[in-house]
Amino acid sequence: MNRGFLSNSELKSFQGRVYYGVVVTMLLVLALAVIFPFLYAFTSGLKGSTEIFTSGLNIVPENPQWENYKTAWVEFRLAKLFKNSMVIVTGSVVLQMTISCLAAYSLSNLKPIGGRIVMIGFLLTLMVPAIAYFVPLFVTLGNLPVLETSLLDSYWGLWLPYAVSAFTIFVLKNFFERIPGEIIDSAKIDGASSLQTFIYIVLPLSRSIIVILSILSFTGIWREYLLPLLIISNPEEQPITVRLIYLADNYGVNIQMAAAFTAMVPPLLVAIILQRFMRDGLTIGFSK
Amino acid sequence: MASNTSYHDNELLMRPRAVPLQRIWSFLSRQIVAYLFLLPAILIFGLVAWYPIARAFEMSFQQVSLTGESTDVGTANYDLMELDPAREIILENMLEFASWSVALGYALPVILAILIREMRHAKSFFRIVYFLPTVVPISIAVIVWRFIYDPDAGALNELLSFLGLPDQLWLYDPKLAKPSLVVVMTWASFGTTTLIYLSSLMEIPTELYEAAELDGASPLQRIRHVTLPHLFPIMSLLFVLQVISVVQVFTEPFLLTNGGPGRETLTPVLHIYRRAFERIDLGYASAWSVVLVVILLAFSLVYYLVNYRIRKIYSD
Numbered sequence: 394m395n396r397g398f399l400s401n402s403e404l405k406s407f408q409g410r411v412y413y414g415v416v417v418t419m420l421l422v423l424a425l426a427v428i429f430p431f432l433y434a435f436t437s438g439l440k441g442s443t444e445i446f447t448s449g450l451n452i453v454p455e456n457p458q459w460e461n462y463k464t465a466w467v468e469f470r471l472a473k474l475f476k477n478s479m480v481i482v483t484g485s486v487v488l489q490m491t492i493s494c495l496a497a498y499s500l501s502n503l504k505p506i507g508g509r510i511v512m513i514g515f516l517l518t519l520m521v522p523a524i525a526y527f528v529p530l531f532v533t534l535g536n537l538p539v540l541e542t543s544l545l546d547s548y549w550g551l552w553l554p555y556a557v558s559a560f561t562i563f564v565l566k567n568f569f570e571r572i573p574g575e576i577i578d579s580a581k582i583d584g585a586s587s588l589q590t591f592i593y594i595v596l597p598l599s600r601s602i603i604v605i606l607s608i609l610s611f612t613g614i615w616r617e618y619l620l621p622l623l624i625i626s627n628p629e630e631q632p633i634t635v636r637l638i639y640l641a642d643n644y645g646v647n648i649q650m651a652a653a654f655t656a657m658v659p660p661l662l663v664a665i666i667l668q669r670f671m672r673d674g675l676t677i678g679f680s681k
Numbered sequence: 682m683a684s685n686t687s688y689h690d691n692e693l694l695m696r697p698r699a700v701p702l703q704r705i706w707s708f709l710s711r712q713i714v715a716y717l718f719l720l721p722a723i724l725i726f727g728l729v730a731w732y733p734i735a736r737a738f739e740m741s742f743q744q745v746s747l748t749g750e751s752t753d754v755g756t757a758n759y760d761l762m763e764l765d766p767a768r769e770i771i772l773e774n775m776l777e778f779a780s781w782s783v784a785l786g787y788a789l790p791v792i793l794a795i796l797i798r799e800m801r802h803a804k805s806f807f808r809i810v811y812f813l814p815t816v817v818p819i820s821i822a823v824i825v826w827r828f829i830y831d832p833d834a835g836a837l838n839e840l841l842s843f844l845g846l847p848d849q850l851w852l853y854d855p856k857l858a859k860p861s862l863v864v865v866m867t868w869a870s871f872g873t874t875t876l877i878y879l880s881s882l883m884e885i886p887t888e889l890y891e892a893a894e895l896d897g898a899s900p901l902q903r904i905r906h907v908t909l910p911h912l913f914p915i916m917s918l919l920f921v922l923q924v925i926s927v928v929q930v931f932t933e934p935f936l937l938t939n940g941g942p943g944r945e946t947l948t949p950v951l952h953i954y955r956r957a958f959e960r961i962d963l964g965y966a967s968a969w970s971v972v973l974v975v976i977l978l979a980f981s982l983v984y985y986l987v988n989y990r991i992r993k994i995y996s997d
Contacts, residue, residue, distance in 0.1 A: 397798045397882075397887075397890065398903040399900055400891070424811065433836055434824075450836070450839045496719050499716070503718060505711075518730045522977065526970065528953065529733040529737045529740055532749045533732060533749075534729070537728070557730050591718075638823060646834075653822075660816040664809070664812060672808070675877060
């Protein structure tokens with residue numbers, strides 16, 4: 394039975410029932426507090442421009458103004474902002490997964506001389522927090538060494554930095570190492586090249602972990618603010634995280650709330666629908 | 682086995698040098714193929730991670746323009762830090778932010794995980810609901826939070842007056858600004874740690890609880906002697922990670938308070954950002970980055986050593 398520190402019979406006792414009721418109430422109150430900002434944004438977005446400033450804890454609007462949401466959608470050009478974010482994040486995740494899978498396959502199966510040193514090089518980037526080099530990263534992207542071009546105001550200026558994830562390489566490498574050697578060997582005996590083994594054997598066997606890592610990276614990069622703020626200055630191309638807050642002050646609070654709530658819905662839906670994957674992804678780093 | 686050797690012998694007699702050459706070639710081609718697979722990652726890591734990290738160190742000894750032209754200035758940037766009026770305040774703020782964050786958000790996920798683990802119903806509801814804020818971009822959540830904290834019409838002050846308490850200035854109050862920001866930071870992150878603790882709790886075999894119960898351990902004793910010891914390794918790791926991430930906070934103070942009131946919420950990264958992109962002093966900003974990394978590494982190292990000592994004492 395799925396007991397915890399309390400046994401089922403203890404929970405059924407009088408004290409157990411009281412304890413259970415108190416805990417459920419506490420958890421529910423906290424849950425309400427945690428989702429309050431979402432509820433508040435939703436209902437404030439439905440209020441009129443004067444109603445929102447009337448005093449009192451009137452969470453529910455008297456006369457819901459649904460057109461606020463339409464105004465926010467049009468004025469903030471939310472469709473375009475979602476699209477920009479989508480392009481930035483999808484490109485980053487695809488690039489990250491591609492280079493990470495290739496590198497992890499090499500390190501786990503082809504085992505080149507010096508591979509350990511390369512892996513240590515990858516892992517070193519986990520020791521240095523990203524903020525320690527966002528200034529030189531900006532300078533580097535503004536004037537690439539050797540290539541002599543600038544990636545400022547180009548999505549490559551975000552795709553490249555977000556492609557770098559030592560964590561993804563590390564997890565994939567460990568996963569690839571657990572693929573039974575016999576499967577790989579039999580492919581080799583059948584005459585498959587390294588690339589064919591990688592594409593037809595290793596990748597299909599690792600679908601689940603690749604999906605989990607992609608979702609994790611996707612939601613992580615979607616939330617990014619500082620680097621897109623620095624790299625993309627063209628308002629037509631900025632992601633939603635940068636543009637929305639920049640525009641917000643030009644509008645009334647009720648329109649701001651409607652826009653903010655709309656912007657929060659897709660990530661929330663993703664979290665609810667893909668919760669199992671996200672949970673698995675978060676605990677990968679900690680399972681031993 | 683015998684036929685196998687003779688086959689090799691024959692081949693050796695016929696083409697004495699072919700086999701070693703072939704071996705060298707196949708060895709080389711395997712190395713080349715392996716490195717071709719590694720190449721994209723090495724190039725990109727080099728360009729946007731290794732090189733900028735090295736450059737951060739180099740830039741801290743230079744004067745650098747926005748376009749990257751640099752001239753060596755020796756240790757002038759570090760000397761300047763000594764004179765920076767914001768230095769003391771930033772270091773103090775760093776400590777205060779870390780303390781507030783630990784006070785408000787360190788034990789909470791542990792307690793929540795233990796309580797949720799005990800739920801017989803709606804476990805998955807609680808698992809997802811605390812996790813929801815962690816997927817929302819901070820720069821968007823901030824729009825809602827600054828209205829919640831609004832002194833005139835915000836929900837918090839409305840709640841206070843409903844309870845008959847005096848209004849507060851929240852983000853504009855030098856005393857409340859830090860905890861107000863830490864509440865937002867905690868809201869946005871404690872769901873992740875709760876899930877990590879929860880998944881760790883699921884690994885505890887129920888037999889351990891049954892055995893403890895049979896030995897007459899009260900529920901609290903079972904938590905003390907079974908649950909917590911199991912969580913300690915993760916708790917100590919998450920402690921370091923939490924402190925490190927709080928020290929690096931940028932978006933919340935940048936968008937909610939812009940470092941104010943006064944310099945109450947000026948954080949190291951906000952200072953680095955301003956020096957680099959408002960005062961266009963990228964070399965000085967890099968010197969701050971280097972110092973910050975040194976502080977964080979020193980903290981992790983000291984913490985690790987102390988932890989190691991304590992564990993050794995316990996196991997002896």
